[in-house]
Amino acid sequence: GRRFPRPERTRIITVANQKGGVGKTTSTVNLAAGLAQSGLNVLVIDNDPQGNASTALGVDHRAGTPSVYDVLVNDTPMRDVVQRCPNVESLWCVPATIDLSGAEIELVSLVSRETRLRRALDTFLAEREAAGEERFDYVFVDCPPSLGLLTVNAFVTGREVLIPIQCEYYALEGLSQLLKSISMIQSHLNQELHLATILLTMYDGRTNLAQQVAAEVREHFPEQTLLTAIPRSVRVSEAPSYGQTVMTYDPNSTGALAYLEAAREIAERGTTATQEQRQDA
Ligand code: ADP
Ligand code: MG
Numbered sequence: 001g002r003r004f005p006r007p008e009r010t011r012i013i014t015v016a017n018q019k020g021g022v023g024k025t026t027s028t029v030n031l032a033a034g035l036a037q038s039g040l041n042v043l044v045i046d047n048d049p050q051g052n053a054s055t056a057l058g059v060d061h062r063a064g065t066p067s068v069y070d071v072l073v074n075d076t077p078m079r080d081v082v083q084r085c086p087n088v089e090s091l092w093c094v095p096a097t098i099d100l101s102g103a104e105i106e107l108v109s110l111v112s113r114e115t116r117l118r119r120a121l122d123t124f125l126a127e128r129e130a131a132g133e134e135r136f137d138y139v140f141v142d143c144p145p146s147l148g149l150l151t152v153n154a155f156v157t158g159r160e161v162l163i164p165i166q167c168e169y170y171a172l173e174g175l176s177q178l179l180k181s182i183s184m185i186q187s188h189l190n191q192e193l194h195l196a197t198i199l200l201t202m203y204d205g206r207t208n209l210a211q212q213v214a215a216e217v218r219e220h221f222p223e224q225t226l227l228t229a230i231p232r233s234v235r236v237s238e239a240p241s242y243g244q245t246v247m248t249y250d251p252n253s254t255g256a257l258a259y260l261e262a263a264r265e266i267a268e269r270g271t272t273a274t275q276e277q278r279q280d281a
Contacts, residue, residue: 014158
């Protein structure tokens with residue numbers, strides 16, 4: 001297959017939008033699979049009690065399975081809960097189980113409640129490096145549809161935020177609140193956090209509405225919005241019921257090809273930015 005450039009250091013991408021059903025999980029798993037299929041090592045952290053990313057990646061996440069809940073609440077090392085995804089080489093997942101639905105409340109009374117995921121990931125990455133294991137090129141964190149402590153943990157963990165925007169009515173509603181949240185985290189908990197990428201999802205170019213939404217998003221966020229928009233495609237929505245991403249379920253479908261292209265854009269943009277920074281220095 002095609003090879004994408006390998007980043008200088010692990011890129012940690014938090015996929016967030018407090019609206020449900022905009023394509024967070026679908027984008028997380030398909031971008032992750034696209035990068036993994038292109039020769040990179042990728043970890044997905046499912047940080048949503050729904051566990052939809054775990055389902056799509058085909059990893060065990062029945063109640064009681066060691067999961068991100070144990071990492072967040074019981075200080076279980078990430079190494080002990082991570083699973084290899086059965087359908088894609090070099091793709092790994094920290095699963096979420098229904099146990100996580102209690103975490104939002106349980107976290108409130110724990111020390112360093114905002115930084116638990118970050119610490120666990122940092123430790124895991126450092127242990128892997130010390131053991132001479134291959135570095136993860138990408139880590140994706142899939143968020144629940146809220147701005148609560150689970151999402152705060154994901155924002156503290158990531159450096160880049162990826163916001164999927166569904167090309168629908170009210171697409172931009174709530175976006176200013178999301179951006180405010182990101183800048184608050186940036187000032188208080190994670191200086192490196194920034195809005196890096198916007199991905200237009202469920203795009204139907206035949207409708208004026210979708211075109212208008214896309215144009216408006218590109219006008220507001222010209223740097224961040226990927227050129228590739230993800231089309232609405234039945235194959236994309238069918239894949240999870242087979243425990244798969246669309247990248248393996250139907251690799252030649254319009255949805256899979258679009259996600260691969262979006263993944264390539266992310267991989268190439270990141271590399272360019274790193275090179276420019278190095279030339280400036
Ligand atoms: P979120 O994680 O933001 O709640 P999901 O990724 O779960 O959103 O997507 C919401 C629903 O839309 C799911 O049923 C998913 O299968 C479907 N969906 C997402 N992207 C597409 C697409 N490009 N084409 C068709 N259906 C899609
Ligand atoms: Mg989701």
